[in-house]
Amino acid sequence: MRKSFYLITVLFAAIFSGTLHALPLEESRPGHIRVGDSTIFFNIRATLSDSLATTNYEDTKTHIDNSAYVRLRVNGEISPQFRWRASGTVYSDKTNREIEPHFYEPKEGLPYNLQGDNGRSWDTFTAYSEYNSAFGKLMAGIDYLEWGPAKRNKLVLRGSSNNYRPWMDTTYFLSQPAPTPFFGFQFSTGPITYTQYSGKLFYEKNKNKFFHANRLDFALPFEINFGVSETVIYGSTVTTDEPNLNHDADSTDRDFEWVYAVPFVPYVFAQNYLGDKDNAGLSFDLSIKTIPNWEIYGELLWDDMNNVTSMFDDSWWGNKWGASIGASTENRAVGPVLVSWMSEYTHIEPWVYTHHLGASHQYTNYGQCLGSELGPNSQELYTQLDMEWKIFKLSLHASGVSKDTAFGSNISDIHITPENPELVPTAETYKMATDKKFLADATTKSYQEYGFAITIAPWEWLWARYAQSVYVGDYEGMRIEGSLGVTW
DSSP states (O other), X not given: OHHHHHHHHHHHHTTTOOOGGGHHHHHTSOOSEEEEXXXXXXXXXXXXXXXEEEEEEXXXXXXXXXXXXXXXXXXXXXXXXXXXXXXXXXXXXXXXXXXXXXXXXXXXXXXXXXOSTTEEEEEEEEEEEEEEETTEEEEEEEEOOEESSOSSOOSSEEXXXXXXXXXXXXXXXXXXXXXXXXXXXXXXXXXXXXEEEEEEOOSSTTOXXXXXXXXXXXXXXXXXXXXXXXXXXXXXXXXXXXXXXXXXOOOTTOOOOHHHXXXXXXXXXXXXXXXXXXXXXXXXXXXXXXXXXXXXXXXXXXXXXXXXXXXXXXXXXXXXXXXXXXXXXXXXXXXXXXXXXXXXXXXXXXXXXXXXXXXXXXXXXXXXXXXXXXXXXXXXXXXXXXXXXXXXXXXXXXXXXXXXXXXXXXTTOOOOOTTOXXXXXSHHHHHHHHOOXXXXXXXXXXXXXXXXXXXXXXXXXEEEEEEXXXXXXXXXXXXEEEEXXXXX
16 A cells, blocks of 8 residues: 555655656757857757655665756867866755765765755766867866767776665665766877876775776677776875784885876886785776667676686676676667667676775775676676657666575675685684685575656656666665756
């Protein structure tokens, strides 16, 4: 009875409210204010949205959350070579749950200001500039970085995407990823494109954390693209008066390593040059569009590995890898309806994205994973079907998710090395420190999600959306949300 009541409540409220999940549609809206001429100009675009969502899981109180935001975006050109864009968003959240104060530690997620026991306000922004020349492109800003062809779970850099998971249903932590301050460059020659970023991450006040990433893209015949990328993350592990039980934790007051910022330097060599104490990763991805209107893709992340043949060896915890494979087709005309479909499977081994030196070396920014939000020791099979007709869009989706909760399944877990005898008091703990188990039966939570969304966009500046998901398994319940937004 209670579920039916809230279903009816949100169904009517959806007519007057909006949701943050409508952002991809909203971002496609054009700006209506333009200042300048053909060589120097900027566009102004503003969005106003309000949202209402209700979540009900078995044995928990029904949660009702309302969120409104105002966003201003500006983009333009100062010359044909120099382009820039910026945005700022202010949010106001209301809920029937208690919200705890935020103490502005980055590891607690994006900061917010408490507005009474059941409300908060927060904001975020981006800024990006690029200069194009005959030699390549220079880039700088604070923005969301994104790499890889995966549609659902990008393993290396996921940008601003944030897929809702039942364990995210909390008011104590903002699950949105944070933009990243960075500078970089890109150049192309023939079928090869090289991109490199360097930037700053955040995990604790007054402690440094940095990242570097480079990527080679090969545009091959028959619409095939092959990519190879490297990442490295490091930072200040402790201050001089803090204990650290990891004997090789010598990264006190770590500063920016300019070796990683030198163009065309392989990080696998640079890390050894600097003492083999950083969190480095290597990834490969492939996108095949040989068949018209179809794409087959895959991503493979090697977080750490004894050697290539040890990928499926579970006898050592450090054989850490993840993979996403999928297929998709877009805008296929079936009569008057445009149909799009995608299906993707993701597999992430235990301890992926973690590091034994702690948060300063973990693959995170403001407490959120830079890769897939599934985190280590998880898997997902996801399918989505979209159908568009005139002003209407219907989306159907289904997924099966498994996420372990054992040691090595949380991105903040710190591995206990057998070389530290005081940290390995028992044979059981020693085994945990050397072995790994993917999705152990006793500690894994699994669920299936089935849902749909209906979007109506009668004009280019107005959209409305209603969505509902049902969860079956270890997370039993439903989530309903409605949306209305205006872009000008």
